Amino acid sequence: MDEIRVLQTARLKGRPRGADLAPATGLTADEVQVIVERHFAAGHLEPARDRVKLTAQGRARLDVLLADERERIDQEALMSAYHEFEAFNGEFKQLITDWQLIDGSQPNDHSDAEYDNRIVERLTDLHERFRPLLHQITGIASRLAVYPGRFASALHKVRCGDHSWMARPLADSYHTVWFELHEELIGLAGLSRAAEAAAGRAE
Missing domain, CATH: 1.10.10.10 (Winged helix-like DNA-binding domain superfamily/Winged helix DNA-binding domain)
Known part of the structure; x- marks a missing residue:
């Protein structure tokens, strides 16, 4: 492993x-x-x-x-978890869009602390609601057991004021960890990112 x-x-x-x-x-x-x-x-x-x-x-x-x-994983349980993940994924994608754009069009220069803090609170809420499903996923695929700690670390840094850990590329930001988990689930389910993107389920 x-x-x-x-x-x-x-x-x-x-x-x-x-x-x-x-x-x-x-x-x-x-x-x-x-x-x-x-x-x-x-x-x-x-x-x-x-x-x-x-x-x-x-x-x-x-x-x-x-x-x-993949041969050793309960595919029925995995697909059930993946379908639950899709709802969280849609919510997370919207959250990141709102982090990057105000009203869907104006780039967020992060000068409005109140606006950014509201999104951080939304992330915190999503994180707490997502934790049970993440625990379920790690029970299905034990190799993914590192993900809860990675998510928690990124969220902690965001909540401590370093908002670069929300979506910074090339770092273990919350968005990076989410993207990688999504890739893992797609692969473990034997799906393809191209097909999932065509269905509107990939970032």
Whole structure:
């Protein structure tokens, strides 16, 4: 499972820094380093300056691991949870739109603290209501057990005043973690992002 965690995180994040792999996988830095070095040697990962990159061989290896994981997951329970997730996903997408745009058209320059705080409170409310479903999801797919902590960490930073953790790219912001969880659910269910986007369910 540790192997799939590291390779999948490299895929989801594109070219993550080595330091970004530990918090996203739930492994220690030393554990990640051992796995990364092993996959460097196998040709599954390659260094890209201070970052790592999944190779074509690594993607093929990951596809095998993910297919095996799908076989061991209760697909009926997963699809039921995914359908529940869709409602939360629509709500979250609207929340992020409201964070980025005022009245759907004017870019939010974040000068209106009261406006931003209302959205932070909406995120907090969504987070609390989403927690039971997230717990259910991690019970179905144990590899995803790192997600509650990642969500909680991002929300804590937002609520402490660092609003960049709402939707900052290339960081474990709330939006980044949500996007990656959605990708995981799509993959575990054997669906495709293209099909989900066409159905209006992908971000």
